[in-house]
Amino acid sequence: MAAFAAHTSATSSHYSPPGTAILLRSRRRAFPTRVSCSAAAAAGNKTVVIGVAADSGCGKSTFMRRLTSVLGGGAEPPRGGNPESNTLVGDTATVVCLDDYHSLDRAARKARGLTALDPRANDFDLMYEQVRAIKDGRAVDKPVYNHVTGLLDPPERVAPPRILLLEGLHPMYDERVRGLLDFSIYLDISDEVKFAWKIQRDLAERGHSLESIKAIIEARKPDFDAYIDPQKKYADAVIEVLPTQLIPGDDDGKVPRVRLIMKEGVKHFAPVYLFDEGSTISWIPCGRKLSCSYPGIKFAYGFGAYFGHEVSVLEMDGRFDKLDELIYVETHLSNLSTKFFGEVAQQMLTHADLPGSNNGTGLFQTIVGLKIRELCEQIVAERDAMTADAVKV
Amino acid sequence: MAAFAAHTSATSSHYSPPGTAILLRSRRRAFPTRVSCSAAAAAGNKTVVIGVAADSGCGKSTFMRRLTSVLGGGAEPPRGGNPESNTLVGDTATVVCLDDYHSLDRAARKARGLTALDPRANDFDLMYEQVRAIKDGRAVDKPVYNHVTGLLDPPERVAPPRILLLEGLHPMYDERVRGLLDFSIYLDISDEVKFAWKIQRDLAERGHSLESIKAIIEARKPDFDAYIDPQKKYADAVIEVLPTQLIPGDDDGKVPRVRLIMKEGVKHFAPVYLFDEGSTISWIPCGRKLSCSYPGIKFAYGFGAYFGHEVSVLEMDGRFDKLDELIYVETHLSNLSTKFFGEVAQQMLTHADLPGSNNGTGLFQTIVGLKIRELCEQIVAERDAMTADAVKV
Numbered sequence: 001m002a003a004f005a006a007h008t009s010a011t012s013s014h015y016s017p018p019g020t021a022i023l024l025r026s027r028r029r030a031f032p033t034r035v036s037c038s039a040a041a042a043a044g045n046k047t048v049v050i051g052v053a054a055d056s057g058c059g060k061s062t063f064m065r066r067l068t069s070v071l072g073g074g075a076e077p078p079r080g081g082n083p084e085s086n087t088l089v090g091d092t093a094t095v096v097c098l099d100d101y102h103s104l105d106r107a108a109r110k111a112r113g114l115t116a117l118d119p120r121a122n123d124f125d126l127m128y129e130q131v132r133a134i135k136d137g138r139a140v141d142k143p144v145y146n147h148v149t150g151l152l153d154p155p156e157r158v159a160p161p162r163i164l165l166l167e168g169l170h171p172m173y174d175e176r177v178r179g180l181l182d183f184s185i186y187l188d189i190s191d192e193v194k195f196a197w198k199i200q201r202d203l204a205e206r207g208h209s210l211e212s213i214k215a216i217i218e219a220r221k222p223d224f225d226a227y228i229d230p231q232k233k234y235a236d237a238v239i240e241v242l243p244t245q246l247i248p249g250d251d252d253g254k255v256p257r258v259r260l261i262m263k264e265g266v267k268h269f270a271p272v273y274l275f276d277e278g279s280t281i282s283w284i285p286c287g288r289k290l291s292c293s294y295p296g297i298k299f300a301y302g303f304g305a306y307f308g309h310e311v312s313v314l315e316m317d318g319r320f321d322k323l324d325e326l327i328y329v330e331t332h333l334s335n336l337s338t339k340f341f342g343e344v345a346q347q348m349l350t351h352a353d354l355p356g357s358n359n360g361t362g363l364f365q366t367i368v369g370l371k372i373r374e375l376c377e378q379i380v381a382e383r384d385a386m387t388a389d390a391v392k393v
Numbered sequence: 394m395a396a397f398a399a400h401t402s403a404t405s406s407h408y409s410p411p412g413t414a415i416l417l418r419s420r421r422r423a424f425p426t427r428v429s430c431s432a433a434a435a436a437g438n439k440t441v442v443i444g445v446a447a448d449s450g451c452g453k454s455t456f457m458r459r460l461t462s463v464l465g466g467g468a469e470p471p472r473g474g475n476p477e478s479n480t481l482v483g484d485t486a487t488v489v490c491l492d493d494y495h496s497l498d499r500a501a502r503k504a505r506g507l508t509a510l511d512p513r514a515n516d517f518d519l520m521y522e523q524v525r526a527i528k529d530g531r532a533v534d535k536p537v538y539n540h541v542t543g544l545l546d547p548p549e550r551v552a553p554p555r556i557l558l559l560e561g562l563h564p565m566y567d568e569r570v571r572g573l574l575d576f577s578i579y580l581d582i583s584d585e586v587k588f589a590w591k592i593q594r595d596l597a598e599r600g601h602s603l604e605s606i607k608a609i610i611e612a613r614k615p616d617f618d619a620y621i622d623p624q625k626k627y628a629d630a631v632i633e634v635l636p637t638q639l640i641p642g643d644d645d646g647k648v649p650r651v652r653l654i655m656k657e658g659v660k661h662f663a664p665v666y667l668f669d670e671g672s673t674i675s676w677i678p679c680g681r682k683l684s685c686s687y688p689g690i691k692f693a694y695g696f697g698a699y700f701g702h703e704v705s706v707l708e709m710d711g712r713f714d715k716l717d718e719l720i721y722v723e724t725h726l727s728n729l730s731t732k733f734f735g736e737v738a739q740q741m742l743t744h745a746d747l748p749g750s751n752n753g754t755g756l757f758q759t760i761v762g763l764k765i766r767e768l769c770e771q772i773v774a775e776r777d778a779m780t781a782d783a784v785k786v
Contacts (some may be wrong), residue, residue, distance in 0.1 A: 275668040276725060278681025287696060288671025303680060332669060 013190075013240055014232070015261055017280070017304035017315055030304035048376045049180050051171030053231045054187035055224055057198060060167050062354050063187065063365045064088065064095050069349055070369030071163055071376070081156050086145045095160035098168025099145045101262045106150025117169055117223035124174040124267040131180050134160045163376055172231040175370040183269065183375055185368060186235035190242045194251030233307035236263045237371070240366050246295035246317050253309065255295065256315035258360025264303075264310040268378040271312035272335045272367055274301035278312075283332075290328045293321040297329070323349070326363075336367060337374040344370070402630075406583075406633055408654055408706055410673070410697040439530040441769045442573050444564030446624045448617055450591060455561050456580065456758045457481065457488050463762030464556055464742055465770070474549050477539045487554035491518070491561025492538045494520040499543025510562055510616035514594035517567040524573050527553045556769055565624040573608045576662065576768055579628035579759060583635045589646030626700035629656045630764070632757050636652035639688035639710050645738050648688065650710035651753025657696075657703040661771040664705035665728045665760055667744065671705075683721045686714040690722070709753035716742070719756075729760060730767040737763070 011029035052067075054060050068075035073091025075084075086097035102109075102116060103123035114121045123143075130140040141155040170179045172186070189197070195217060202208040208216075232238055240259040244250050262271035274281050280302040286292035297318035304311060314333075320326045323345065330336070330344045338344060346367045348357050404420050430780075445460075446451050461468035466484025470476075479490035495502075495509060496516040507514045516536075523533040534548040565571045565579070582590070588610060595601040625631055631654040636644050656665035667674050673695040679685035690711035697704060707726075713719045716738065723729070723737045731737060740759045749755035 027486075185554070275674075276676065276678065276682075280677035280680060282675045283669065284673035285669065287673060289669075290672070 012024070013242070013259070015082050015240070015304055015306045015311065017302050017313075018159070029253060029303045031192040037073060047135050047160045047162065047164050048182045048379050049131060049135055049166060050372055051178070051181040052167040052187070053169065053171045053184070053228070053235070054167075055169070055189065055194070055228055057201070058187050058189045058194070059355060059361065060187065062356060062361075064165060064167055065354060066242060066347070066362070066365045066371045067165060067372065068093050068095065069350060070366060073374050078156060082144050082146075082153055084148055084153065084360040085144055085156055086147070087094065087142070087144075087156065087158065089161070091167055092161070093163040094158060095167060096142065096158065097145075098122075098127065098166060098170055099147070100143050101168075102143075102145045102152070105145075105152050113262060115220060115223045117220065117227050119170065119173060119227055121177060122170060124170075124177065127170075128176040128180070130158075131166065131177055132156065134164055135180055136160075153167075153255060156348040162380075163372075164231075169228055170231070172234040173227060178234055182239075182379060183266070184235045186232040186238045186301065188232055188238050188240045190240065192243045192251050193241045193256060196251060200253070217229075236266045236269060237261065237368055238306070239361065239368065244295070244317055246298060252327060255317075255319055255360060256356075256359050257315065258364055259313055260360075262312045262314070263306070264312060268375040268382075269371060270335045272314055272333055272371075274314060274333060276301060276335070278303060285325070285328055286330065292318075292325060299329070314361060314364070320348075320358045320363075332369075337370040343365045405637070406652070406699055408633070408699045408704065410695050410706075412436070416582060423689060438554065440528050440553045440557050441575045441772050442524060442528055442559060443765055444571070444574040444577040444579070445558060445560040445565045446562065446577070446621070446628070447560075448562070448582065448587070448613075448621055451572065451587065452754065453580065455749060457558060457560055457752075458747060459740070459744060459755070459758045460558060460762045461486050462743060463490065463759060464766050471549060475537050475539075475546055477541055478537055478549055479540070480535070480537075480549065480551060482554070484751050485554070486556040486558055487551060487553065488558045488560060489535065490538075491515075491520065491559060491563055492540070493536050493560075495536075495538045495545070498538075498545050499684065502702045503744060508616045510613065510620050510621055512563065512566060515563060517563070517570065517783065521567060521569040521573070522562075523551075524557070524570055525560065527551065527557055527574055529553075536639070555773075556765075562621055563624070565627040566620060571627055575772060576659070576765060577628045578628075579625040579631045581625055581631050581633045582634065584648045584703065585636050585644050586634045586649060589644060600676075626702075629659045630654065630664060630761055631699070632754065637688070637710050639691060645737065648710075648712055649749075649752050649754060650708065651757055652706055652708040653757040654699050655705045655707070656699070657705060661768040663728045663730075664772055665707055665764075666705060667692060667707060667726060671696060672729070678718070678721055683718060685711075685718060690718065692722070697737060707757070709754070709756060713741075713751045713756075722756075726760075730763040 023138050025037040050068070052060060052063060068088065068090045071093045075088035075090030075093055075095055077085050078087055078089050082168060086100055088095040097159050099116070101123050102121055104112065104114065104121045109116060130142055133140045137160050139157055139159045142158045143155050144153040146153045171181065172184055198213055198217065199210065203210065238260065238261040242257045242259065244255040244257050247255060260272065262269070264271065274283060281300065284296060285299065286296045297320070299315065300315040302313050304313065326348060327342060327345045330342065335346060344366055348362055351357055354362065356365070445453060445456060461481065461483045464485045468481035468483030468486055468488055469478055470478050471482050481488035492509070494516050495514055497505065497507065497514045502509065502514050523535055526533050530553050532550055532552045535551045536548050537546040539546045564574065565577055591606050591610060592603065595606050596603065633654065635650045635652065635653040637648040637650050640648060652667065655662070657664065659682055667676060674693065676692040677689060678692065679689045688711060690709065690713070693708040695706050697706065718739045719741060720735060723735065729737060737756070737759055741755055744750055747755065749758070
């Protein structure tokens with residue numbers, strides 16, 4: 001167990017591997033099977049709804065580009081609408097940014113001393129009502145929060161898509177909205193990496209000082225800890241980004257260690273595994289058959305508990321430097337839900353310009369996209385089968 | 394690399410994993426290919442000769458029973474001969490104990506202050522001459538060292554078998570004898586385990602005191618270090634037995650950590666691997682699909698250098714408690730050279746009464762037996778093909 005435990009020592013992780021090497025076969029069955037997908041299908045819903053929660057500056061927009069690409073048709077801002085719209089519309093999926101449900105504009109938040117993270121600055125009643133309507137197949141007039149002006153612009157029409165991606169600070173915060181999600185993902189960036197990323201961006205691009213960056217992060221932290229972070233316990237999949245363990249003392253975030261935590265027992269979601277499902281493995285693919293640049297690549301796979309739920313965990317530390325490294329890794333992972341050999345590599349290459357395309361963030365975002373595509377297809381297929389049965393009866 | 398390095402920290406091991414995760418593809422080719430088998434075949438030899446070196450009390454006789462069982466037909470003491478004969482004769486293999494080449498009997502060694510480990514107490518000229526003769530297809534009259542009396546008994550006749558197993562203290566000591574070996578194995582028991590085993594046996598069975606056992610080991614050590622241990626650098630395969638790392642502070646040798654070190658580039662010998670050849674892996678099979686008793690089972694696989702030679706290494710720490718654990722592990726190993734599914738488990742079960750049948754010593758001895766069987770078959774096939782070609786010409 002030592003090999004994996006060494007991997008999972010990040011202070012910010014809530015994932016814990018099993019305490020000993022002993023696990024009874026019956027253990028798996030002790031966890032209840034989630035039936036959100038089938039419940040949604042049974043209710044005759046038309047749109048599959050996916051929630052993606054994360055703090056701002058944590059790569060949600062990159063994730064959305066990867067997801068909509070995998071789901072098919074990509075997604076662009078609505079034509080002829082508000083140029084500051086946060087919505088993306090594609091052939092298959094529509095992305096709605098939950099910032100649009102801010103109930104207080106920037107000035108009002110400032111006046112009341114609230115951050116955008118505070119639930120009191122957001123309208124969950126409307127959020128629930130509109131997501132419910134879309135799921136039922138009805139178009140809605142959704143508010144638009146203008147990030148440039150900080151004002152609430154006139155609403156825009158959102159038609160029910162095949163797949164609705166709800167991204168933002170609070171997709172799993174409100175119990176009613178959470179109940180509408182067919183699948184949920186939490187992007188969990190560790191404090192060290194978040195700090196390194198913000199420094200890279202704000203110091204270079206925005207001219208902030210190191211002290212002011214620290215102050216901004218510290219000011220947001222209480223609300224983040226109170227309202228955003230607790231949502232991860234509801235997520236079906238969590239992507240954790242942690243500092244590398246391949247380079248001692250490295251903390252610039254350029255070589256991340258990324259963990260994909262996958263809840264067991266979620267219908268239509270079969271966790272990805274490495275070599276031997278349900279065992280504990282560490283794997284350094286770099287060797288005789290695959291040459292890697294420093295500091296190499298290391299994978300770990302295992303299982304354990306995450307907020308009391310049984311989970312499978314896949315971890316990648318390091319960076320891909322060459323295409324053959326990525327393809328080599330892809331061929332050794334199972335349950336990827338690809339439709340053809342090399343689809344993960346193809347997706348990563350298509351978006352080579354996006355941040356994280358050479359490391360575990362891009363890899364696991366792409367894999368989550370493939371898993372969601374399969375989940376949606378299965379929900380639709382199941383619904384169609386139920387409809388056909390109902391017609392027969 | 395940390396996961397495997399943690400595995401390979403035994404003080405007594407000469408195996409070192411690669412220093413970094415970087416290894417050029419061309420590295421493998423830098424090691425010369427050994428051609429001992431083809432050289433033997435080219436010379437038209439009839440008997441395949443395998444050397445097995447180890448200190449006394451290290452399980453050579455158990456190993457011989459496993460080997461002759463795998464090779465086919467087992468092996469028994471010669472009928473109607475000296476009841477103290479050290480030779481075993483079977484349908485396929487004959488085992489010759491190199492103690493028979495002691496040139497000094499017990500009294501003479503005592504008089505000259507020499508141990509049996511000292512080359513001066515052994516007749517390497519005769520050993521070479523007789524192994525050469527057997528390899529050439531001629532029977533020999535081999536001396537017999539009587540372990541009961543400590544005297545040299547009259548010689549016994551040894552006919553050339555298909556496979557000659559030379560087991561003893563010095564099969565790789567003399568350069569000429571070493572040159573006759575088609576494959577060589579060294580059983581390397583770490584000092585901690587050797588001490589634990591001797592205590593178990595001698596304290597319980599022979600009534601020695603702890604102090605006297607320590608004194609006996611210490612007295613043998615200089616000669617062991619000078620004449621026996623250095624042979625391991627010539628071995629094609631080394632079985633190392635080390636203390637477990639699964640139970641902190643455990644040193645009673647009951648749960649061993651066993652390492653199979655396999656030299657690369659040996660003709661007719663394809664090293665066993667776990668999941669992905671040429672990478673670095675640690676694997677705890679116990680988990681969702683396989684339940685294990687405490688302290689569980691842990692495997693490691695990797696590559697590195699051993700006395701300057703490139704090697705692959707498979708390690709097992711822990712014990713099999715149930716048959717399904719053994720079969721599960723067998724199904725995940727590759728290049729086992731089995732002839733049918735489950736042959737390793739079947740062999741282990743057949744000899745369930747032998748020491749080590751529930752741990753890595755029995756597993757790796759059995760695997761080495763399978764590899765030797767295949768190697769011998771390939772040498773014979775190659776020789777037959779060459780003979781057929783020669784006839785045509």
